[in-house]
Amino acid sequence: MGLRIENLRKEFGELVAVKDLSLTVETGEFVSLLGPSGCGKSTTLNMIAGLLYPTSGRIFIDDVLVNELPPRDRKIGLVFQNYAVFNHMTVYDNLAFGLKIRKTPSNEIDQRVKEVADFLRITDVMKRRAGGLRLDQLQRIAIGRSMIVRPDLFLLDEPLSNLDAALRAVMRVELKKMQKELKQTVMYVTHDQLEAMTMSERIAVMNKGELQQYDTPTVIYHHPKNRFVANFIGSPSMNFIDCSLLEKEGKALLDAGVFTIDITEFHEMIKAQVTSSELVMGVRPEDIEIMNQPSGAGSVPTSVYLVEPLGAKSVVSVSIGNTIIKALTPGAFKAGVGETKWIRYEKDKIHIMDKKTGKVAV
Amino acid sequence: MVKVTLQNLSKTFGKKTVISNLSLQVGEREFFCILGYPGAGKTTLLRLIAGLERQDKGDVYLGDQLVNDIHPGHRDVAMIFQNLALYPNRTVFDNMAFPLKVRKMGRTDLKNRVKEVAKTLQIEHLLDRTIVNLSGGERQRVAIGRALVRRPKVFLMDEPLSNLDALLRLEMRVELKRLQRELGQTFIYATPDQLEAMSMGDRIAALKEGQLLQIDGPEALYNKPKNRFVASLVGSPAMNFVEGSCKQVGQRTMLDVGPYKIDITRFQEALQRATGSELTLGIRPEHIRVSRERGRNSTCEVVVYVVEPLGAEMILHLGVDEQLVKALAPPGFEAKYGDRIWVEFDPEKIYLFDRKTEEAIL
Numbered sequence: 001m002g003l004r005i006e007n008l009r010k011e012f013g014e015l016v017a018v019k020d021l022s023l024t025v026e027t028g029e030f031v032s033l034l035g036p037s038g039c040g041k042s043t044t045l046n047m048i049a050g051l052l053y054p055t056s057g058r059i060f061i062d063d064v065l066v067n068e069l070p071p072r073d074r075k076i077g078l079v080f081q082n083y084a085v086f087n088h089m090t091v092y093d094n095l096a097f098g099l100k101i102r103k104t105p106s107n108e109i110d111q112r113v114k115e116v117a118d119f120l121r122i123t124d125v126m127k128r129r130a131g132g133l134r135l136d137q138l139q140r141i142a143i144g145r146s147m148i149v150r151p152d153l154f155l156l157d158e159p160l161s162n163l164d165a166a167l168r169a170v171m172r173v174e175l176k177k178m179q180k181e182l183k184q185t186v187m188y189v190t191h192d193q194l195e196a197m198t199m200s201e202r203i204a205v206m207n208k209g210e211l212q213q214y215d216t217p218t219v220i221y222h223h224p225k226n227r228f229v230a231n232f233i234g235s236p237s238m239n240f241i242d243c244s245l246l247e248k249e250g251k252a253l254l255d256a257g258v259f260t261i262d263i264t265e266f267h268e269m270i271k272a273q274v275t276s277s278e279l280v281m282g283v284r285p286e287d288i289e290i291m292n293q294p295s296g297a298g299s300v301p302t303s304v305y306l307v308e309p310l311g312a313k314s315v316v317s318v319s320i321g322n323t324i325i326k327a328l329t330p331g332a333f334k335a336g337v338g339e340t341k342w343i344r345y346e347k348d349k350i351h352i353m354d355k356k357t358g359k360v361a362v
Numbered sequence: 363m364v365k366v367t368l369q370n371l372s373k374t375f376g377k378k379t380v381i382s383n384l385s386l387q388v389g390e391r392e393f394f395c396i397l398g399y400p401g402a403g404k405t406t407l408l409r410l411i412a413g414l415e416r417q418d419k420g421d422v423y424l425g426d427q428l429v430n431d432i433h434p435g436h437r438d439v440a441m442i443f444q445n446l447a448l449y450p451n452r453t454v455f456d457n458m459a460f461p462l463k464v465r466k467m468g469r470t471d472l473k474n475r476v477k478e479v480a481k482t483l484q485i486e487h488l489l490d491r492t493i494v495n496l497s498g499g500e501r502q503r504v505a506i507g508r509a510l511v512r513r514p515k516v517f518l519m520d521e522p523l524s525n526l527d528a529l530l531r532l533e534m535r536v537e538l539k540r541l542q543r544e545l546g547q548t549f550i551y552a553t554p555d556q557l558e559a560m561s562m563g564d565r566i567a568a569l570k571e572g573q574l575l576q577i578d579g580p581e582a583l584y585n586k587p588k589n590r591f592v593a594s595l596v597g598s599p600a601m602n603f604v605e606g607s608c609k610q611v612g613q614r615t616m617l618d619v620g621p622y623k624i625d626i627t628r629f630q631e632a633l634q635r636a637t638g639s640e641l642t643l644g645i646r647p648e649h650i651r652v653s654r655e656r657g658r659n660s661t662c663e664v665v666v667y668v669v670e671p672l673g674a675e676m677i678l679h680l681g682v683d684e685q686l687v688k689a690l691a692p693p694g695f696e697a698k699y700g701d702r703i704w705v706e707f708d709p710e711k712i713y714l715f716d717r718k719t720e721e722a723i724l
Binding site: 036037164165166169172173176177180191192193194197198199217218221222231232233234235236237284286305306308309310311312315317328332337 | 399400527528529532535536539540543554555556557560561562580581584595596597598599600646648667668670671672673674677679690693699
């Protein structure tokens with residue numbers, strides 16, 4: 001087992017930053033800790049690295065209890081948002097640093113530096129001082145410096161946040177490719193759902209110090225356990241519409257005010273899991289079809305609020321009463337603000353959750 | 363809300379040319395985006411308009427007024443930066459009233475003006491709160507409000523959303539565009555993020571090393587990029603480029619890109635514009651179809667390198683010969699590292715660029 005965390009807890013005075021977190025990471029697995037600022041993801045990472053001492057709980061790296069081990073004895077590599085690179089040293093010396101202080105023979109250092117540099121595509125700048133390099137090159141060096149000592153566990157804390165969007169996309173793929181080929185165990189902290197979705201084998205979604213869901217990207221996307229996860233994953237975000245459950249003549253209806261949906265088939269399942277008749281319906285933007293004319297019984301009239309062209313797709317925001325709903329349509333979408341359009345969605349594409357607890361029932 | 367005209371603007375810092383003979387006109391009430399990588403000259407351009415830098419050559423007009431010799435304080439231009447520069451421990455009211463106090467406006471007038479602007483921005487209820495107690499979105503509104511009380515002629519915004527969480531950035535995009543429409547103000551917005559530019563801009567100026575490469579609406583920029591740089595800048599994942607050369611085979615003109623050949627006879631007329639037979643083929647990832655089996659129209663066999671699930675779809679990074687090509691696949695598509703699969707693409711949706719000049723041919 002690459003990493004095992006048992007009931008990990010960290011308190012800062014009154015504040016519980018991490019609340020009894022348990023999870024395991026297999027050897028060679030890429031796991032992301034995902035959540036908004038302040039959710040406890042960096043605190044968790046820092047405890048694993050040994051930079052923070054847990055209030056309670058246990059941490060095992062490669063089945064060794066490391067709670068009492070200082071960071072340098074934990075066989076971990078650490079990379080942060082700000083590149084820990086010596087500006088005055090050459091790229092070569094930066095990469096070789098970790099091996100030199102471990103007194104590795106110089107021919108072996110040479111070989112491993114070349115290997116790593118080749119991998120990270122920084123061979124051409126090996127003799128340059130790090131200070132004058134581009135941000136992505138600096139981050140490659142920082143990653144290389146940690147990688148070269150062959151850590152059992154690689155910990156990365158938002159390593160791509162300082163790069164611009166285009167470079168981020170490139171580095172995402174290179175990091176993932178490197179991890180696959182080296183079969184490196186990685187724990188990756190990010191607030192960006194796209195990074196977590198694209199790179200991870202599994203994602204641990206956190207909020208307010210608590211683990212919300214721990215699953216593969218596909219499961220998290222299609223079967224979120226609660227409203228927080230549903231909202232946090234996917235871009236543009238899922239639409240949420242407040243509804244109430246009506247029971248009429250043996251049928252169950254979801255009443256959103258401006259429209260109702262027959263959900264008799266899910267009735268038993270929903271009733272067993274919710275605390276009241278106040279529900280929330282969730283639909284992803286790509287599951288909503290936008291039409292010029294009403295078609296079928298489920299069509300709902302809306303008024304166009306805003307069109308955002310993205311090239312291959314357009315995000316169309318429409319309003320129904322006071323609710324704004326986003327739909328994703330392929331290609332360009334021509335419509336003026338205030339124009340009437342109809343929307344429709346498949347019933348099996350909706351998520352129904354309890355308004356009070358946020359728990360997904362269907 | 364005036365139009366902004368730049369004529370033959372040039373600016374050098376020492377030996378480095380930052381803005382090179384640039385002319386453009388921004389319309390009244392237009393949301394105009396300046397898109398380019400870091401170092402393209404976006405910020406310098408904004409600073410030239412604001413008067414914070416003095417151009418070496420060329421003219422800046424606000425409306426019909428030549429402002430070259432007008433002090434920044436008297437240009438009636440509002441600039442909003444990435445870090446917003448609000449006073450964190452002062453109230454919203456104090457922050458918004460600040461520019462008016464500096465101008466020694468009378469108490470009653472000042473109060474009325476701040477309230478009026480706060481009402482437009484829907485932050486009236488926050489006037490007594492301090493900035494530290496506001497959300498990111500609310501702070502953004504206060505920063506705009508503080509600029510708005512001065513009744514500026516034009517708003518200049520320098521990457522105002524870069525410091526925000528991914529999810530909040532998404533919300534603020536819609537907010538800002540909506541606000542600009544409602545205020546009827548001229549916005550000039552600099553960003554390295556093509557998604558921001560595409561979704562908010564009425565028109566977008568693509569900037570590279572101080573030179574203007576194309577000004578167009580988002581759809582035109584995506585569908586008809588004038589050169590390879592713009593083609594690579596707009597769209598996510600970015601367009602694929604493959605080097606090839608034109609060959610005459612009997613009556614047909616074929617583009618040979620190594621693993622396959624494409625018939626480009628029908629572009630005969632356009633091909634006259636090329637300076638040689640060396641071309642670059644451009645294909646957007648969304649126009650490549652993947653399949654497990656060889657189909658009738660399959661172009662070639664490829665190896666799967668990296669799979670990036672996005673939820674609604676997935677990006678596949680595919681190896682063709684020595685090159686990597688990205689394709690978008692439907693969410694259910696099964697592919698893992700090392701799989702061999704087939705690709706095909708729509709011959710109507712290709713782009714051709716002159717390899718030497720990098721200009722678009724089609």
